[in-house]
Amino acid sequence: xxxxxxxxxxxxxxxxxxxxxxxxxxxxxxxxxxxxxxxxxxxxxxxxxxxxxxxxxxxxxxxxxxxxxxxxxxxxxxxxxxxxxxxxxxxxxxxxxxxxxxxxxxxxxxxxxxxxxxxxxxxxxxxxxxxxxxxxxxxxxxxxxxxxxxxxxxxxxxxxxxxxxxxxxxxxxxxxxxxxxxxxxxxxxxxxxxxxxxxxxxxxxxxxxxxxxxxxxxxxxxxxxxxxxxxxxxxxxxxxxxxxxxxxxxxxxxxxxxxxxxxxxxxxxxxxxxxxxxxxxxxxxxxxxxxxxxxxxxxxxxxxxxxxxxxxxxxxxxxxxxxxxxxxxxxxxxxxxxxxxxxxxxxxxxxxxxxxxxxxxxxxxxxxxxxxxxxxxxxxxxxxxxxxxxxxxxxxxxxxxxxxxxxxxxxxxxxxxxxxxxxxxxxxxxxxxxxxxxxxxxxxxxxxxxxxxxxxxxxxxxxxxxxxxxxxxxxxxxxxxxxxxxxxxxxxxxxxxxxxxxxxxxxxxxxx
Numbered sequence: 001x002x003x004x005x006x007x008x009x010x011x012x013x014x015x016x017x018x019x020x021x022x023x024x025x026x027x028x029x030x031x032x033x034x035x036x037x038x039x040x041x042x043x044x045x046x047x048x049x050x051x052x053x054x055x056x057x058x059x060x061x062x063x064x065x066x067x068x069x070x071x072x073x074x075x076x077x078x079x080x081x082x083x084x085x086x087x088x089x090x091x092x093x094x095x096x097x098x099x100x101x102x103x104x105x106x107x108x109x110x111x112x113x114x115x116x117x118x119x120x121x122x123x124x125x126x127x128x129x130x131x132x133x134x135x136x137x138x139x140x141x142x143x144x145x146x147x148x149x150x151x152x153x154x155x156x157x158x159x160x161x162x163x164x165x166x167x168x169x170x171x172x173x174x175x176x177x178x179x180x181x182x183x184x185x186x187x188x189x190x191x192x193x194x195x196x197x198x199x200x201x202x203x204x205x206x207x208x209x210x211x212x213x214x215x216x217x218x219x220x221x222x223x224x225x226x227x228x229x230x231x232x233x234x235x236x237x238x239x240x241x242x243x244x245x246x247x248x249x250x251x252x253x254x255x256x257x258x259x260x261x262x263x264x265x266x267x268x269x270x271x272x273x274x275x276x277x278x279x280x281x282x283x284x285x286x287x288x289x290x291x292x293x294x295x296x297x298x299x300x301x302x303x304x305x306x307x308x309x310x311x312x313x314x315x316x317x318x319x320x321x322x323x324x325x326x327x328x329x330x331x332x333x334x335x336x337x338x339x340x341x342x343x344x345x346x347x348x349x350x351x352x353x354x355x356x357x358x359x360x361x362x363x364x365x366x367x368x369x370x371x372x373x374x375x376x377x378x379x380x381x382x383x384x385x386x387x388x389x390x391x392x393x394x395x396x397x398x399x400x401x402x403x404x405x406x407x408x409x410x411x412x413x414x415x416x417x418x419x420x421x422x423x424x425x426x427x428x429x430x431x432x433x434x435x436x437x438x439x440x441x442x443x444x445x446x447x448x449x450x451x452x453x454x455x456x457x458x459x460x461x462x463x464x465x466x467x468x469x470x471x472x473x474x475x476x477x478x479x480x481x482x483x484x485x486x487x488x489x490x491x492x493x494x495x496x497x498x499x500x501x502x503x504x505x506x507x508x509x510x511x512x
Contacts, residue, residue: 008433010089096454139184194256372413388502
């Protein structure tokens with residue numbers, strides 16, 4: 001394993017540039033790859049103890065070096081992986097993060113090279129506990145399995161739409177990409193009641209080496225849930241400002257979902273019914289989803305009842321599928337920034353303070369972590385989602401409230417971590433970097449024998465969960481090294497749509 005950790009894609013010419021050295025060295029060199037010339041030399045920083053990796057490290061800061069080309073970092077103990085310096089060292093990286101969602105398409109013929117396949121999961125789904133059938137074809141496979149789940153879909157769609165709205169140069173196809181998922185979500189709403197089915201999947205997971213069109217077991221719609229229905233209401237109301245030609249239909253769907261939520265305010269969190277063992281995405285507290293839905297519906301309709309709900313609600317924060325409050329804050333602050341007369345300025349100030357407090361927590365950790373992250377020693381399942389969400393939180397505050405170069409710098413440093421500047425010197429994005437993850441827990445990748453490109457894997461998981469592959473390979477590993485690039489490691493090496501979406505948002509807003 002390398003003793004020098006770098007972003008394996010590279011650094012923009014005028015951006016801060018840092019590598020991490022794990023050996024007790026005093027100097028480092030920047031070496032030009034094409035001719036082996038030493039083009040820069042400097043002392044390493046002071047020794048720092050990194051609690052997450054349980055190692056003493058030094059920072060190699062070469063920010064003032066601005067020559068374009070391909071380089072590596074060298075110390076007396078070895079070389080780093082090569083990397084680029086230039087105006088755009090990231091190539092099609094951001095596009096690949098977005099293209100991942102097309103690879104995850106369900107219900108249509110997929111033309112994507114090695115991973116092409118005919119339409120899958122096109123049969124009608126049985127509504128659990130009944131003999132009724134419903135067409136819910138389409139949407140994205142959620143993760144390494146072939147289930148489709150409303151709760152993480154809502155988070156993913158929100159992050160992609162906000163990327164389109166807030167990026168200085170949004171992708172031209174992002175609305176088309178995202179509509180594919182929205183169209184499926186609309187099918188998940190019950191025509192009679194307005195409630196939204198929590199998920200559709202087979203009753204259990206099939207073999208890991210199975211292509212999607214080879215999964216032929218019965219599709220089952222799990223019962224409606226308050227969490228899924230509130231998320232649906234929020235997502236449709238949000239989407240209504242992006243898809244103007246469908247605005248009325250989207251708002252109508254959101255209002256019907258809200259009415260169902262009003263009629264079912266005390267439903268317990270979703271749990272898998274008997275016989276169903278696919279991903280649960282259960283949430284015992286749906287108040288944050290309702291807060292988000294009220295904020296989006298107020299933005300979309302201006303109706304007083306939604307504003308009253310917001311004013312009487314606790315202000316929630318969070319960008320993960322279990323804690324969705326920040327999306328509501330974003331929606332309300334966008335209204336405030338537009339000068340909407342109906343905005344409660346005191347409430348907006350409270351929201352700003354809540355979001356600022358989250359940023360301050362992130363920055364406080366960032367300042368103590370040499371790898372430029374903000375997780376401390378807590379690396380949960382999907383730690384790379386937390387890395388992306390923390391970076392996104394910093395950028396949202398900069399965009400909506402007050403700019404601070406430190407927050408932008410920290411967000412970029414988080415991306416350097418994902419792309420290889422981490423204790424394992426592994427790029428956590430398949431196909432991108434000299435030492436990128438190659439064996440994700442992802443059925444099409446396993447079946448074909450090669451990883452689909454542009455997928456963010458889950459990353460280190462210090463709990464080890466009940467993951468035999470992770471426990472076998474990382475039994476005594478410290479938190480930030482509790483990762484194995486193995487197809488059986490579902491808790492560290494699976495992929496999901498909602499691990500790609502925060503990375504995409506950050507890359508897009510930062511112009512990577």
